[in-house]
Amino acid sequence: MNYIQFLEMRPEISLLAIFVIIFTYDLIARGKWRHYFHPITCLLLMLHTGICMSESYREIDIFSGMYYTNSMIGILKTILTGGTVLLVLQANKWLRSANTTHKQGEFYTLLLSTLLGMYIMISARHFLLFFIGMELASLPLACLVAFDKYRHHSAEAGVKYILSSMFTSAVMLYGISFLYGTTGTLYFQEMTSGIDGSPLQIFALTLFFAGMGFKISLVPFHMWTADTYQGAPTVVSSYLSVISKGAAAFTLMTILIKVFAPMIEYWQIILYALTVLSITIANLFAIRQTDLKRFMAFSSISQAGYIMLAVIGGAKDGMSALVFYVLVYIFANLAVFGIIETIEHQTRSNVSRDDCNALYKTNPRLTLLMTLALFSLAGIPPFAGFFSKFFVFMSAFKAGFWILVFIALINTVISLYYYLLIVKAMYITPNETPIPTFNSSKYSRISCVICLAGIVLLGICSFVFEEIDRISFGM
Amino acid sequence: MIPAEYYLVLAALMFFIGVFGFFTRRNLLAVLISTELILNAIDINFAVFNAYYYPEHLEGFFFTMFAIGIAAAETAVAIAIILNVYRNMGTIRLKNLKKLKF
Structure with a gap:
């Protein structure tokens, strides 16, 4: 065994090093050094993003094909890390509050280990x-x-998440065991030649979809989403909604095109049904939500449906559309969740739509950012969200799924309605006692500015998409 | 030697008993035990496929070992969270988990 191979996994090693540094710092730092914990973590993570980016243009195939990375995967890792940096910046106020300040280190280490898993x-x-x-x-x-140990909601959300997560991963493993039984190997590359669409493998494919559908929260497997998002701390909800979802969607696509390529007609039918169900049902449920976090949960389910439009063709342009969609979605969704987080910190309770009434009068800049982010989520032209939706639709259209694209287009109109409900509440609905003017911390202001730049510029600067498109790979 | 089908039928039975238990039990710990049953069914499946059909490699056995380890980790986290629920609500009956609802 050649141990030198481990040194090839540089993004992982760098992340692990940061993990160890933060863990040790948490153990030994006392007094005023505790105060510098958050800035130091942010700096280390930014450094790590830089390392990821510089390491991304390499193709590596080690451990006899177990671990593989190329420039596309490297770019996706950079995007996920960048999203985590934005998230940690936004978490500043919550982490400094009385109930969590002594648990800061645990938050960072847990967050980084999930990132390593992704x-x-x-x-x-x-x-x-x-x-x-x-x-x-x-x-x-x-x-x-x-994480919020003394809040009832958090514990309830946690137990709902862990039990359904265990159940779905167990169901998925049962499917994988049948794949192993029929092909005799666990390597993706060798397994493809043994896949022939026998009934046992169709069964395995269905079970596999149950597991991945849970991670991406597609509709029949979405029941945990709204409860978990509402109960979890806002920072964690936004992490669940963008970063973990983006990684899972990319993994689903790689496994479908690498392993299940001979069964393409079977998984296209499954994906077709899942996409239509996710987009439509999530949109209909989102209309009747008043709690903003719950509302964003249903919005993220329907966005996951749109991401699946990129997967269904299994082609090269689908993959580039997927990664670009995840990139844009990270900026827009983190902006919305960041604003919910700051408002929540101000009102000290869950934010409902009525709380936002006439927010424009007291906090105009925050309202403007929220409006732009919601427009981007809905896909209104000058913003990045329009272009990412357009590429996703294009890739599904090229693969011949024009009815599916039509259904998705109708749903875009519905989604525009419920996103605009919030905009209407903020600008038009009168309110005697709006939330008073407040200043958010400078960390969350930095992250808001970055999100704003991403929302506005990513659509206009076409070289970003061209670069992603150049390095993407398909079936 | 016992035919492989016997083991596979046993694993399938355990799997579906686990699924049934997951949906019908009313106590959080019982739900957890049901998922453990499913995970054990998977371990049997992998070991049997490896021993009977592909004895030249050890991939299935390795998968079983890792699956056992990870199942233990999952159980530890789940029990910690269930303890948290108990501290907050004083009960682990499923019907009491109704603060978050449509």
Whole structure:
């Protein structure tokens, strides 16, 4: 065994090093050094993003094909890390509040271990490594969901998340065991030649979809989403909604095109049904939500449906549309969740739509950012969200699913309605006692500015998409 | 030697008993035990496939070992969270988990 191979996994090693540094710092730092904990973590993570980016243009195939990375996977890792940096910036106020300040270190270490799990998950070319990565990505997340120990909601959300996560991953493993039984290997590459669409393999494919559908929260497997998002701390909800979802969607696409390529007509039918169900049902449920976090949960389910439009063709342009969609979605969704987080910190309770009434009068800049982010989520032209939706639709259209694209287009109109309900509440609805003017911390202001830049510029600067499109790979 | 089908039928039975228990039990710990049953069914499946059909490699056995380890970790986290629920509500009956609802 050649141990020097481990040195090739540089993003993972760098993340692990940061993990160890933060863990040790948490143990030994006392007094005023506790105060610098958050800035130091932010700096280390930014450094790590830089390392990821510089390491991304390499193609590596180690451990006899178990671990594989190329420039596309490297870019996705950079995007996920960048999203985590934004998230940690936003978490500043919550982490400094009285109930969590002594648990800061635990938050960072748990967050970084889920990130490491996602790295492994998207680089895995072997089902054992994939399974370990997936569990490493979801177990610490359960701890994070139940992080607010003294809040009833958090515990309830945590137990709902961990039990359904265990159940679905077990169901998925049962499917993988049948794949192993019929093909005799767990390597993706060798398994493809043994896949012939026998009934047992169709059964395995269905069970596999149950597990991944849970991670991406597609509709028949979405029941945990709204409860968990509402109960979890806001920072953790936004992590669940963008970063863990983006990694899982990419993994689903790689496994479908690498392993299940001979069964394409079967999984296209399944994906077709899942996409239509996710987009439509989530949109209809989102209309009747008043709690903003619950509302964002249903919005994220329907966005996951749109991401699946990119997967269904299984082609090269689908993959580039997927990664670009995840990139834009991270900026827009983190902006919305960041604003919910700051308002929540101000009112000290869950934010409902009525709380936002006439927010424009007291906090105009915050309202403007929220409006732009919601427009981007809905896909209104000058913003990045329009372009990402357009590319996703294009890739599904090229693959010949024009009825599906039509259904998705109708649903875009419905989604525009409920996003605009919030905009209307903020600008038009009169309110005697709006939330008073407040200043958010400078960390969350930095992250808001970055999100704003992402929302506005990503659509206009076409070289970003061209670069992603150049390095993407398909079936 | 016992035919492989016997083991596979046993694993399938355990799997579906686990699924049934997951949906019908009313106590959080019982729900947890049901998922453990499913995970054990998977371990049997992997070991049997490896021993009977592909004895030249050890992939299935390795998967079983890792699956056992990860199942233990999952159980530890789940029990910690269930303890948290108990501290907050004084009960672990499923019907009391109704603060978050449509």
